[in-house]
Amino acid sequence: MRISELSTRSGVPLPTLKFYLREGLLPPGDPRGVNQADYGDDHLRRLRLIRALTDVGGLRLRDVRSVLAAIGDERLPVHDLLGVTQAALGRAHGGDGDARVSDPAVADTIARLLATLGWEVGAEAPARRSLAEALVTLRGLGWDVTEDDLARYARAVDPIAAEEVATVPDHGTRGEIVEHVVVGTVLFEAILDALRLLAQEHHSARRFVGVA
Amino acid sequence: MRISELSTRSGVPLPTLKFYLREGLLPPGDPRGVNQADYGDDHLRRLRLIRALTDVGGLRLRDVRSVLAAIGDERLPVHDLLGVTQAALGRAHGGDGDARVSDPAVADTIARLLATLGWEVGAEAPARRSLAEALVTLRGLGWDVTEDDLARYARAVDPIAAEEVATVPDHGTRGEIVEHVVVGTVLFEAILDALRLLAQEHHSARRFVGVA
Numbered sequence: 001m002r003i004s005e006l007s008t009r010s011g012v013p014l015p016t017l018k019f020y021l022r023e024g025l026l027p028p029g030d031p032r033g034v035n036q037a038d039y040g041d042d043h044l045r046r047l048r049l050i051r052a053l054t055d056v057g058g059l060r061l062r063d064v065r066s067v068l069a070a071i072g073d074e075r076l077p078v079h080d081l082l083g084v085t086q087a088a089l090g091r092a093h094g095g096d097g098d099a100r101v102s103d104p105a106v107a108d109t110i111a112r113l114l115a116t117l118g119w120e121v122g123a124e125a126p127a128r129r130s131l132a133e134a135l136v137t138l139r140g141l142g143w144d145v146t147e148d149d150l151a152r153y154a155r156a157v158d159p160i161a162a163e164e165v166a167t168v169p170d171h172g173t174r175g176e177i178v179e180h181v182v183v184g185t186v187l188f189e190a191i192l193d194a195l196r197l198l199a200q201e202h203h204s205a206r207r208f209v210g211v212a
Numbered sequence: 213m214r215i216s217e218l219s220t221r222s223g224v225p226l227p228t229l230k231f232y233l234r235e236g237l238l239p240p241g242d243p244r245g246v247n248q249a250d251y252g253d254d255h256l257r258r259l260r261l262i263r264a265l266t267d268v269g270g271l272r273l274r275d276v277r278s279v280l281a282a283i284g285d286e287r288l289p290v291h292d293l294l295g296v297t298q299a300a301l302g303r304a305h306g307g308d309g310d311a312r313v314s315d316p317a318v319a320d321t322i323a324r325l326l327a328t329l330g331w332e333v334g335a336e337a338p339a340r341r342s343l344a345e346a347l348v349t350l351r352g353l354g355w356d357v358t359e360d361d362l363a364r365y366a367r368a369v370d371p372i373a374a375e376e377v378a379t380v381p382d383h384g385t386r387g388e389i390v391e392h393v394v395v396g397t398v399l400f401e402a403i404l405d406a407l408r409l410l411a412q413e414h415h416s417a418r419r420f421v422g423v424a
Contacts, residue, residue, distance in 0.1 A: 056349065079420040086409065119414035127409035134402040137268065141395055145403075153372060153400070154407045160368050161411030165419055183353055185412070188365070189405055190346040191357075195366045196404065197298065197339035197397070199373030202331035207377055208291040 003029070006039040010047040017047075023061070025050060025068060049179045053088075057182040063088035071174045078177060083122065085178050089185060090126030106132045106139075113150050117158075157192075164188065215241070218251040222259040229259075235273070237262060237280060261391045265300075269394040275300035283386045290389060295334065297390050301397060302338030318344045318351075325362050329370075369404075376400065 007014045020026040026046055029037030053059045053067060070076055070084040110128055114121055121128065138145050168180050219226045232238040238258055241249030265271045265279060282288055282296040322340055326333055333340070350357050380392050 052353070056353070077420065079416055082416055082420065083413075086413070114410070117414075119410060120417045121410050121413050125410060125413055127406040127413070130402060131406035131410070134399045134406065138395070138399050141264070141268070143395065143399075150403070150407070152375075153404055154411065156368050156372050157404060157408040158411050160365060161408050162415045163364075165412055165415035168416075168419075183350070183355065185409070187346045187350050187355075189408065190342060191362070192365055192369060192404065192408065193401055194339040194343035194346065195362070196369040196373050196401065198326070198331060198333050198337060198343070199366065199370045200377055200397070201295075201298070201333050201337055201339070202329075203374045203377035204291055204294050204380075205332045207380075208289065208294065 001039050002036065003039060006043055006047075010044055012047050012051070020047075020050065023065075025064060045173075045175065049175045052179045052182050056186050057089055058092040058186075059088050060092065063091060067178060071178055074174075078174065081174060081178065082181055083125075085181055086185070087124075087126055089182065090130070103132065103136050106135050109135065109147055109150075113147050113154065116147070116151060117154055119154075160192070213251050214248065215251060218255055218259075222256055224259050224263070232259075232262065235277075237276060257385075257387065261387045264391045264394050268398050269301055270304040270398075271300050272304065275303060279390060283390055286386075290386070293386060293390065294393055295337075297393055298397070299336075299338055301394065302342070315344065315348050318347050321347065321359055321362070325359050325366065328359070328363060329366055331366075372404070 001009070003014065003017060006012075007017055010017075012020075017026065021028060026043060029039040029043065032038045050064060050068075053064045059067065067085055067088050070081050076084075110131055135145055164184055167184075168177055172180065213221070215226065215229060218224075219229055222229075224232075229238065233240060238255060241251040241255065244250045262276060262280075265276045271279065279297055279300050282293050288296075322343055347357055376396055379396075380389055384392065
């Protein structure tokens with residue numbers, strides 16, 4: 001198909017397509033005569049992935065580039081590819097990419113928690129840092145969150161996370177796996193958070209309705 | 213205490229204190245001579261609450277004002293006070309405060325889900341809208357999320373939400389209850405989300421390590 005049809009079928013505006021081609025995010029089409037090229041299903045799939053990374057994942061262009069490079073580097077194992085993806089998502093959602101936990105007591109609590117749970121998690125996982133930041137803020141406000149409290153939350157999300165990982169497609173390409181993980185991570189987080197608020201409202205109604 | 217001591221003990225800068233006094237967010241102190249006033253523990257507690265609303269909750273000034281007004285209106289039942297608080301938190305985190313769900317099929321799915329779960333949730337709950345938005349986006353991407361999928365997520369967070377509501381202090385003032393709910397809602401959401409990512413990494417390592 002020509003670039004105009006690629007634009008119509010993908011829903012990506014022509015100037016954006018040209019930008020992606022110039023930046024190397026989208027591979028060039030097969031040359032067809034002067035100033036024309038032919039695009040195929042691979043281009044549609046790549047555009048779908050780029051939109052998942054930018055629109056759903058909120059990734060910055062620099063991070064889109066690094067995720068696409070990791071997809072293209074077949075020597076990189078899938079688990080590491082997903083690590084690159086999660087790190088990019090972490091940066092898109094407020095983290096600065098620095099996974100270090102500055103408070104040693106909090107870092108210890110998290111390390112002990114992970115050991116108790118038997119979870120294998122890399123030292124650089126951005127979620128360690130987000131967890132630590134929430135704990136440091138809570139302690140500053142006088143909330144004492146114990147390892148047991150955290151373990152209860154962890155055990156509640158564990159079966160969900162297990163199922164989410166199990167539903168990552170087996171026979172997909174590396175790009176399809178990344179797309180699935182980005183969409184699943186971001187949108188099911190929104191679902192989980194919304195359901196928690198709805199459940200809180202339900203329990204709050206049972207506890208407080210009639211209380212002045 | 214004088215306003216300078218109030219500033220030191222609360223950690224709120226003097227110009228901010230004066231702004232809060234001018235805006236009526238902080239009640240005036242007891243007059244002591246010309247241009248002086250005496251502040252007490254109530255002022256410290258109020259400042260702590262305002263900081264929880266702004267720093268942790270991310271509330272806009274307009275919403276801080278409406279939450280404080282709801283706290284002061286003793287005729288408003290606690291459950292409705294918490295509804296005002298959750299609506300303000302919803303607006304602070306990207307919602308526009310419009311709780312309507314535009315897609316009728318999605319609105320039906322959510323209504324059926326809540327009925328199946330037996331959850332009593334107001335028609336105006338902002339989390340209905342966040343849930344609907346995530347579902348609409350997922351359907352647009354070709355993901356078919358069933359009511360059963362949602363029910364599994366809901367059952368995972370239900371005991372957590374029940375415990376969170378149960379730990380809201382019994383004997384607190386209305387302000388302390390709101391403070392607890394804001395801090396709990398925002399920071400334990402961050403904890404839940406981080407633990408889900410850590411659990412995903414663990415399960416991903418078990419599934420994908422060694423897979424090229």
